Amino acid sequence: xxxxxxLPALLLLxxxxxxxxxxxxxxxxxxxxxxxxxxxxxxxxxxENPNPLVADTHSALANNxxxxxxxxxxxxxxxxxxxxxxxxxxxxxxxxxxxxxPMAISFVAASVIWRFMLEFNPSVGTVxxxxxxxxxxxxAWLQDTGAPQTWLTERGPDEIPGPVQLNNLVxxxxxxxxxxxxxxxxxxxxxxxxxxxxxxxxxxxxANEWQIxxxxxxxxxxxxxxxxxxxLLINALKIFDLVWVITGGRFQTDVxxxxxxxxxxxxxxxxxxxxxxxxxxxxxxxxxxxxxRRFQSEEAA
Amino acid sequence: xxxxxxxxxxxxxxxxxxxxxxxxxxxPLHAAVIGFAVLWSVPTVALLISSFREPSAIASSGWWxxxxxxxxxxxxxxVLDQRGMGRSFINSVLITLPATALVVLVASxxxxxxxxxxxxxxxxxxxxxxxxxxxxxxxTLIPVLRLYAAMTVNEELPLLGGNVFGINSFTGIWxxxxxxxxxxxxxLLRNFFSSLPRDLIEAAKLDGASEWQVxxxxxxxxxxxxxxxxxxxxxxWTWNDLLIALVLLGDPDLAPMTLRITNLVxxxxxxxxLLTAAAFISMALPLVVFFAFQRFFVQGILAGATKG
Numbered sequence: 001x002x003x004x005x006x007l008p009a010l011l012l013l014x015x016x017x018x019x020x021x022x023x024x025x026x027x028x029x030x031x032x033x034x035x036x037x038x039x040x041x042x043x044x045x046x047x048e049n050p051n052p053l054v055a056d057t058h059s060a061l062a063n064n065x066x067x068x069x070x071x072x073x074x075x076x077x078x079x080x081x082x083x084x085x086x087x088x089x090x091x092x093x094x095x096x097x098x099x100x101x102p103m104a105i106s107f108v109a110a111s112v113i114w115r116f117m118l119e120f121n122p123s124v125g126t127v128x129x130x131x132x133x134x135x136x137x138x139x140a141w142l143q144d145t146g147a148p149q150t151w152l153t154e155r156g157p158d159e160i161p162g163p164v165q166l167n168n169l170v171x172x173x174x175x176x177x178x179x180x181x182x183x184x185x186x187x188x189x190x191x192x193x194x195x196x197x198x199x200x201x202x203x204x205x206x207a208n209e210w211q212i213x214x215x216x217x218x219x220x221x222x223x224x225x226x227x228x229x230x231x232l233l234i235n236a237l238k239i240f241d242l243v244w245v246i247t248g249g250r251f252q253t254d255v256x257x258x259x260x261x262x263x264x265x266x267x268x269x270x271x272x273x274x275x276x277x278x279x280x281x282x283x284x285x286x287x288x289x290x291x292x293r294r295f296q297s298e299e300a301a
Numbered sequence: 302x303x304x305x306x307x308x309x310x311x312x313x314x315x316x317x318x319x320x321x322x323x324x325x326x327x328x329p330l331h332a333a334v335i336g337f338a339v340l341w342s343v344p345t346v347a348l349l350i351s352s353f354r355e356p357s358a359i360a361s362s363g364w365w366x367x368x369x370x371x372x373x374x375x376x377x378x379x380v381l382d383q384r385g386m387g388r389s390f391i392n393s394v395l396i397t398l399p400a401t402a403l404v405v406l407v408a409s410x411x412x413x414x415x416x417x418x419x420x421x422x423x424x425x426x427x428x429x430x431x432x433x434x435x436x437x438x439x440x441t442l443i444p445v446l447r448l449y450a451a452m453t454v455n456e457e458l459p460l461l462g463g464n465v466f467g468i469n470s471f472t473g474i475w476x477x478x479x480x481x482x483x484x485x486x487x488x489l490l491r492n493f494f495s496s497l498p499r500d501l502i503e504a505a506k507l508d509g510a511s512e513w514q515v516x517x518x519x520x521x522x523x524x525x526x527x528x529x530x531x532x533x534x535x536x537x538w539t540w541n542d543l544l545i546a547l548v549l550l551g552d553p554d555l556a557p558m559t560l561r562i563t564n565l566v567x568x569x570x571x572x573x574x575l576l577t578a579a580a581f582i583s584m585a586l587p588l589v590v591f592f593a594f595q596r597f598f599v600q601g602i603l604a605g606a607t608k609g
Contacts, residue, residue, distance in 0.1 A: 095335070
């Protein structure tokens with residue numbers, strides 16, 4: 001009887017998620033056209049990076065790692081600080097909406113917004129207008145593969161792409177713009193759950209606001225902070241749309257998911273694409289286990 | 302920065318000097334909050350203002366120099382009439398509404414079984430469903446595309462257009478969106494359903510109500526906030542999707558707005574008068590939905606991120 005209630009849902013999940021997942025594993029050990037068995041060659045190619053001009057796997061892995069670390073390390077603390085700050089003003093709802101709006105719009109619209117903001121011509125692009133207003137040089141924010149510190153000094157066309165590229169930092173900043181609202185809203189709701197008596201008691205005892213933040217708010221909010229962090233880590237690993245619509249992975253901004261898409265749908269190498277997808281899935285598994293463990297402990301509680 | 306200066310109690314009348322000192326001390330706080338809110342809004346405001354400017358003005362001067370009397374609706378006219386945005390707006394609606402309804406319908410049935418119908422392996426199966434949340438969507442596209450290619454019914458669907466099923470069909474993309482939204486939907490609804498009072502549901506069953514009656518008469522009416530939250534989420538995801546449409550809908554007559562704008566970017570990369578107007582048309586409905594249902598929206602995030 002319960003199976004009847006779940007049948008449509010299970011059918012959809014099996015067809016669109018479970019079967020394709022298994023099929024991807026199978027294709028990752030087959031050749032480009034999924035005809036012949038090639039063993040682990042596709043995985044070896046990811047490690048050895050034989051064609052960096054066609055598909056630079058090393059750059060994609062490094063960029064994805066940077067997304068994982070920087071995107072999360074900026075968005076979570078920023079959301080937390082904003083949650084504390086907005087909670088103390090009367091126009092809390094309006095301020096939170098302003099920061100949350102980017103979550104409601106599509107990556108496509110966001111890409112139009114940011115291509116326009118970052119336009120090279122300083123009389124059109126807002127960011128370069130501000131930069132030149134303060135005496136700086138207009139910058140090709142999305143194309144510039146140089147290290148960010150050289151931005152302050154001088155730039156040349158023959159610059160070697162650094163491990164940290166300016167254009168990747170810019171893309172991650174756009175990601176932060178889109179996702180801070182999510183962190184803010186969730187953390188702010190958690191904040192409302194902290195009893196005001198506890199905070200007042202600490203104040204009466206002479207704790208300053210930093211001590212309250214550090215020793216009461218952060219420890220009490222820990223479970224919520226973990227939820228937000230795990231969600232953002234998963235999103236950073238799977239990041240696709242934002243990079244795809246803004247740079248298309250050009251100028252060495254590819255991440256694993258965009259490279260997968262290129263290999264599968266443009267270069268028509270299904271084996272190489274599938275191997276990248278499997279790498280992505282394996283990277284997400286520890287986070288998934290973390291999620292499930294958290295979920296089970298909540299169930300038990 | 303001073304964060305929490307004692308705020309004068311609401312009752313009683315604090316002296317003016319005290320009020321002044323308190324406000325002065327809170328100035329950095331206001332500056333920070335307003336500063337962030339403005340910083341976060343500037344890009345969207347820039348887009349909105351530019352979409353009303355003359356093409357020549359956009360190409361030669363910044364949006365911050367615009368004055369009210371130079372604004373025009375021409376860009377919107379061009380985009381809607383000549384660039385197929387009107388048709389793709391309708392396509393977006395035709396894709397999004399049924400897909401959203403399908404998710405809510407199918408997921409609520411499954412979530413009810415997970416919450417209130419004990420059976421062997423229930424916990425494990427639920428964990429598997431939740432685990433599917435992290436499967437990268439791109440990974441599933443090739444197998445699904447092949448499946449659809451084999452199952453495509455090359456006849457026109459009455460009323461809506463496109464194929465009856467498979468590639469280039471509304472029915473095909475509805476099912477795909479419904480499936481991809483399913484793990485989150487079941488997760489959210491099951492958590493909400495199982496937080497309903499047990500006594501109520503058991504009393505109804507003792508009185509002889511069938512599972513269907515309990516579901517339809519008790520669980521669903523009590524879960525309107527969760528259903529609304531889910532509906533809004535699914536609406537936004539489907540409306541904002543590019544990837545699935547890119548792969549499953551090749552026919553330009555069926556393209557939703559995200560796909561149409563992406564093509565505009567490809568062919569008119571720096572014609573910002575077209576791009577900004579098109580982008581704003583695509584944002585209008587999500588923004589209306591967001592502001593109208595903000596309360597549910599936040600609830601939905603909370604139900605999804607933390608339990609209950």
